[in-house]
Amino acid sequence: MSEADLKRALSWAAEEGWNPGLDDLEPFRTADPSGLFMAWNEGEPVACISGIRYGDDYGFIGFYICRPEHRGKGYGIAIWKHAIAYLGARTIGLDGVVDQQDNYRTSGFDLAHRNIRQSGIAMTDTPMDPRLSPLGQGIFPSIRDYDQDFSGGDRAGFLKLWCAPMVSSRRGFAFVDDGVVKGYGVIRQCDDGFKVGPLFADTPEIADTLFRALAGQAKGQTVYLDTPEPNQAALELAERHELSPVFETARMYKGQAPDLPLERTFGITTFELG
Template sequence: MPETASPLIIRTMRRDELPLTVEWAAQEGWNPGLHDAAPFFAADPGGFLIGELDGEPVSLISAVRYGSTYGFIGFYIVKPEFRGKGYGWAIWQAALARLQGRTVGLDGVVAQQDNYRRSGFELAHRNARYAGQQSAGGPPAAASSVNLVPISQLPPEALQAYDRSFFPAARADFLQAWVTQPGTVALAVPGDGGLLGYGVVRPCRTGYKIGPLFADSPAIADAIFSAVLQHVPAGEPFYLDVMTTQPAAVELATRRGMLVVFETARMYLGAAPAISPDRTYGITSFELG
């Protein structure tokens, strides 16, 4: 009798296994942050699934829960030599089951968007990753009347309160881990009634990514962007992920000579949440929303 194929075992990833998701994402050309594993795990320790055949990892996905009504899918990857065998579909179904009953978001690569539609996801907006190159000596320090301070000098509650306008659920643990990653610079603009904007730049496998970049006006966004860009070394590439439907964000990138190098689409299963696209100048992460 022929041997029976070993079944795919899908289980929750351990903390020490999480760097595998970042490594596979890098192999796909997604250019994750050097230290993304810790904040990703902080968002939802049970939110990362792995599919194994005889103990060998063949598929990954994240299905991160935020609050009680929202979830986000990312890191949907099958090792190339195991594609077309149903292992991706199996772990995709496990991710949807984990987020059942919630509005679910994802940033889908172009090749997968039709598949997501077949699972009930609908397009909300398209995203573009813009890339630039830091000039020799870095950009000149721009004069600005905007008061910028390190986020570390502000109460965590101030950051969390401001962030809630841009994300469908509270994500306090994720935010704290995100803004304190090694090599990361996180700046905010305080106002009388709370923050007026904040931005983060972090080192990635290649260059640096700026995100999120949230601000109450184009001038504030420009000041934050210019300030965090001061921390990108000369000659290094830098990236900003924007909604293509936000003209001020697109203008912020193109004015600096940045070019589109990657595209995704934000899609939702369920009603699209009410957030603040007009004040979103840089998306936090294609992997976790």
Template sequence: MMDIVKNKTETSNSVWHVEHATLAEWQAVMAWAKDEGWDMGLGDANAFFEVDDQGFFIGYLGKEPVAAMSIVNYSSSFSFLGHYLVSPTYRGQGYGLKLCQSAFAHGGDRCMGLDGMPAQVDNYAKWGFAGGRNNLRMVGQVQQDYHCPDYIELVQAADIDDIVAYDKSCTGIDRSALLKHWFIGETRYGFICRTGQEVTGIVGVRQSQDGYRVGPLFANTPDLVEPLFVAALSAVPQGRQVTLDVPEKADPTLIKLAEKHGFESIFHTLRMYRGEPPKEQEHKVWCIASLELG
């Protein structure tokens, strides 16, 4: 590991220092996330590290990890902040702020996005973040066998370039590094809808720490949301929990649909940006991929 902080701070117990994390070292952070009920997707960390393997930071007291943060650079103009966690034993002692002071430099002057917990919004505002669209964390249990509609197809490797282009048209960000293995792999599935050769909707579903996660779900029109959602549920065994993060917007199609299928909102986060936000086509974004990388 490479120590990225030159001036280590002595504490009464040990030395505070911040280091880049490897994928193996990041598993401790994934365990913290599970304890917090974040329900991370299995294999998500592998996909995250494909985007920017230098964007993951852990703050240590001696050899003990006490705080974590990721600032992942998608491009020369955009990055995303996530995984902001402090071990419960060390909360309220300023270690999260110390970590931010070290890690923020990685994003440089890029626009930076995040999906933050409400309790941290004031801190984010101090760091220059603004905005505040709600994402509702919705959770439910598959109570029946679902069948994928005939015109919705399982994503194949040959579809990925088209999906990356469609994703960019929806989010305003090139997420090719994140998405190249997002929809295909062990316990990971994707479904795609086309009109002729044109992609008109996509949805991903993958196994998670507590069940399954749905996301992203993008669709050109509201009438495609239900068949894509049903396609995702068709990949989930009956009785398993499903989690999704739904932007709260003027059209509540997915929120109402999820509620109809027995889902309920258990908390919300806020999408915020520092700098000029990417040009998202919000009307096509029905469910985000993850709270950690947008």
């Protein structure tokens, strides 16, 4: 994809109701510029997909859209096979919508767990806690190191833009105790409301503090949090803040599933890139 192609893909995602962030373009491009694909037929764009390489062992499929008027013509499966081939022998993850999960199984993907998108009105204030630190340049190396447990591979380039302190549509906080990062999260403005993601924390209490810090940046507005179903504490956090399930995906893997710390994962970064 060119930059214009990715803008088009983001607009398609908005039309599909996926609600992308207002400033997702540059972080998505940076994740793996060679892993964003657009299919064309006689000069007309008809389908898109992302196959992001996170190092030599892990990749992630997302952004899989075929335009409604071109479905059933083979374009979708063609670009799907192209992305799978691009990722090669890596373990491949994806977050599959309900009506596509059987198709993914036929391609060798197995269910790992469900993710539940929770939504509600942010009613909390950002706490005045000295352990909360706004994300910025100085703390980024510690955030990058902390994030490695959760991502399945190297995503430092993506993360630097995802956590960028000067982008008006997003805010981030780290929880730092005795000089050690014990959690962090980001909230970003989307076409509809605000999404929290990621939300990673060593304990449920830290996750709650971070969620209140992030949601407090959008008080009175709609917020979304994508919780992995195996993390009961994440589901309880959503319920405590009056968020309700509105959507679900299945985290599926082709190959050996990475050993990710779901008990510390309170919010998925993004369904498109993992």
